[in-house]
Amino acid sequence: MGRRSKGRRPRIHEVHALRSGPNWPLLGLSTVGMVLTGYLTSASLMGAAVQGCAVGGGCETVLTSRWATLLGVPTSLWGFIGYASLAAVAAFVRRVDRHWSWAWTIAFFGFCYSVYLTVVSLTILQSACPYCLTSLALMASILGLTVWQRPVELTRRAWLTPVASRAAVAAVVILVVHANYVAPEAEPVGPEDPAVRALAEHLAAKGVLFYGASWCPHCQEQKRLFGASARRLPYVECNLAGPNAPQASACSVAGVNTYPTWIINGRAYVGQVMTLAQLADATGFPGAANFK
Numbered sequence: 001m002g003r004r005s006k007g008r009r010p011r012i013h014e015v016h017a018l019r020s021g022p023n024w025p026l027l028g029l030s031t032v033g034m035v036l037t038g039y040l041t042s043a044s045l046m047g048a049a050v051q052g053c054a055v056g057g058g059c060e061t062v063l064t065s066r067w068a069t070l071l072g073v074p075t076s077l078w079g080f081i082g083y084a085s086l087a088a089v090a091a092f093v094r095r096v097d098r099h100w101s102w103a104w105t106i107a108f109f110g111f112c113y114s115v116y117l118t119v120v121s122l123t124i125l126q127s128a129c130p131y132c133l134t135s136l137a138l139m140a141s142i143l144g145l146t147v148w149q150r151p152v153e154l155t156r157r158a159w160l161t162p163v164a165s166r167a168a169v170a171a172v173v174i175l176v177v178h179a180n181y182v183a184p185e186a187e188p189v190g191p192e193d194p195a196v197r198a199l200a201e202h203l204a205a206k207g208v209l210f211y212g213a214s215w216c217p218h219c220q221e222q223k224r225l226f227g228a229s230a231r232r233l234p235y236v237e238c239n240l241a242g243p244n245a246p247q248a249s250a251c252s253v254a255g256v257n258t259y260p261t262w263i264i265n266g267r268a269y270v271g272q273v274m275t276l277a278q279l280a281d282a283t284g285f286p287g288a289a290n291f292k
Contacts, residue, residue, distance in 0.1 A: 017096040017151070025145055026103060027090035033083035033138045040076035040131055044068070050131070058127030065217035066181055067120055075117070079135060082110045086142060096151050104150075105166060107143040112170040114139045116178070124215060182215075192228045195290040199276060200232035202285050209263040211251050213239040216259040222273045 040063070043050050053059035062068070068075055085106050093099040114136040121127055203210075210233050212219030223230040238251035238259065247256070254263065262269040264282045280288035 017153070018094045019096055019099060023090040023099065023103070023149070026142065026149075027087055029138055029142050029145065030083045030087035030090060033135065033142075034080055034087060036131065036135055036138070037076045037080035037083060041074050041080055044074040044076060052130065058125075059129045059131070061125055061127040061217070062121045062129035062132060064221075065121075065125055066220070067117060067125075070177070079110070082106060083138075086110075097153070100146065100149060100151055104143070104146040107139060107146050108163075108166050109170055109173075110139045111136075111143045112167075113174065116174050120178075120181075125217070190228055195287055196226055196276065197229040197232065198287055199280055199285055199291075200226055200229045203279065203283060204232065204234040206264075206283050207234075208279075208283060209234050209236055209254070211236045211238050211254065211256045211261040211263070212259045213237065213247075215239070218271070218273050219260045222260050225273070225276055 040050065042048075044063070050059065050063060053063060070078055086103060089099060089103045089106070093102060114132075117132060118136050121129060121132060210222070212222070212235060214237060223233070223235075226233060236248070236250055238247045238256060239245060240248075254261075255268075258271040260271070260273070262274060262279075264279075269282075274282075275291070277288065277291040279285070280291050
């Protein structure tokens with residue numbers, strides 16, 4: 001027994017600093033973020049209008065674009081989960097080093113993705129959403145707060161390694177997500193609905209023109225209404241190269257500057273997705289009753 005005792009090493013118990021209470025500044029900012037993203041999520045799931053977002057305006061363009069959903073659920077729901085996670089850390093994680101590490105990591109990823117969505121809205125969608133910009137400001141404030149709250153014992157450690165590793169992961173995730181968003185959508189296949197096909201052929205025969213752009217979310221939504229008959233639409237591609245490239249001369253001559261634009265009997269229907277019933281009524285389609 002004596003020999004065995006000599007070979008044992010005493011265990012060293014690490015002592016970690018603990019917070020005396022919740023991180024109130026972080027909890028407050030996170031709660032505001034939860035209210036904001038919770039409102040957007042409920043509006044999206046219920047199909048309700050968002051206050052302050054006019055029909056056809058920049059806010060609606062962003063909130064109805066393909067970037068408004070991620071993995072089949074509203075993007076705002078993922079934002080809500082992020083803010084809720086920060087609130088949970090602020091309220092329940094008392095160990096100082098873990099509290100700061102978890103809060104900073106979540107805020108860093110949230111800020112990176114918010115910046116990505118803002119760049120997309122301003123460059124690809126050429127629109128701005130006040131709600132999204134507010135969320136970006138909140139996440140930036142939270143990230144700044146966590147940097148300022150960095151524990152004293154961690155200030156001696158270099159920033160380069162943790163920032164570089166998390167930035168690399170964030171970049172990979174964002175690139176994969178972006179590639180999925182911008183990938184060309186497969187053309188609808190399968191049998192055509194006879195009534196929808198007849199309407200598409202009727203529009204072409206009436207000299208109707210549908211001006212749009214390949215990157216325009218509302219244009220894609222408009223085509224989806226026609227399913228496999230979308231290829232029969234009198235469609236004019238205005239800006240295949242992207243929103244910052246010059247548009248096709250045919251679109252410029254027609255005075256088109258917003259997508260989608262329908263020209264029906266000399267009248268322009270600008271920036272709106274028209275239902276099949278609206279198109280049938282506007283062009284005097286004999287089978288309009290099929291879409292009521």
